[in-house]
Amino acid sequence: MKLTKFVIVGMITVATFVGTGTGTIASAADGGTLGSKADVNFIPNDTVTNPVDPTDPGNPEVVEPVDPDHPAGTAGPLSIDYISNIHFGEQKISGNNEVYSAQLDQIKVGEAGTVKDIPNYVQITDNRGSNAGWHLTVKQDGQFINGASELTGAVLKFENPSLNSASESDSPVATGFSLDPAGTSSDVMSAEENQGMGTWVEMFGADETEAAESITLSVPGKTSKVAGKYEATLTWELTDTPA
Known part of the structure; x- marks a missing residue:
């Protein structure tokens, strides 16, 4: 960074009046007060926020999803x-x-691209500056x-919600849920006024051990099955007001 310095040089002239008597030096009153201002103008941040490591959201290293x-x-x-895709494997x-x-989700961390197993999670960022709260839902x-x-x-269930953030704002509220294939929306996270500012993650399971049992698919034995991959689509919706 190039710094430019401005130097102001003032000249002080002292006048001595010489009369027939002793010399006299003219002077001004000392002191006084003067006000000044400092300001900063915040605007909403509309950039895309990259995924973070949900187990260590304050880690400055670059995170890249493996999926x-x-x-x-x-x-x-x-x-x-970010939203984890949910895989049940073969x-x-x-x-x-x-x-x-x-299965657990995976990310690559840092320049070395070290692969790390993590809980499945969803990540939300609120950089509006309104502190108005927000609400996240999902439907199948x-x-x-x-x-x-x-x-x-078949029933898809998400349990053991765990919140994490590098933000020091008040925490939103996270809930577990079972999804209805008919398309009924379920609550995921909700932030009231003055909650949930910055970036927040909801993990399903606080660690790898808990996460390994936190998202389940129950399938009745009487349900007919054919070989091949079965898929369902989930729609996650974030609104700008609390629930």
Whole structure:
């Protein structure tokens, strides 16, 4: 950075009046007061916020999702920055009632790209400056399907919500939920006025051990199944007012 210095040089002239008597020096009154101002103008931050390590959100190292199909974050100032895709992997067809646990999410951390297992999570940023609060919901847009085959009666459940942030603002509230394939919205996170400013993550499971059992898919044994991948779509909605 180039610094430019301005130097002001003043000249003080002292006049001595010489009369027939002793010399006299003219002087002004000392002191006084004068006011000045300092200001800063904040504007909403509309840049895209990158994903953070949900277990260490204050870590300044660059974080990159491993999943190539993760959805892109929305632009600020109030934004959904990241949502984990939920993967249950390969499972053997069974005629019994089964509960499958979701795989952990993964990120690459730092220049070395060290791969780290993390809980599945969603990340929200509020850089509006209004401190008005916000509300995040999710809905399941239909049952898991594989072509014409549907996992009738299957239930997707998210448990053990855990919040984390590098922000020092008051925390939002996080909830667990079970999704309804009919499309009913479920609460995920909610911030009242003066809560949830900055970047916040909701993990499903506070650590790897808890996270390994926190998102489940229950499938009845009587549900007919065919070989292949079953998929469902989840829609997450962030609104700019509390619930």
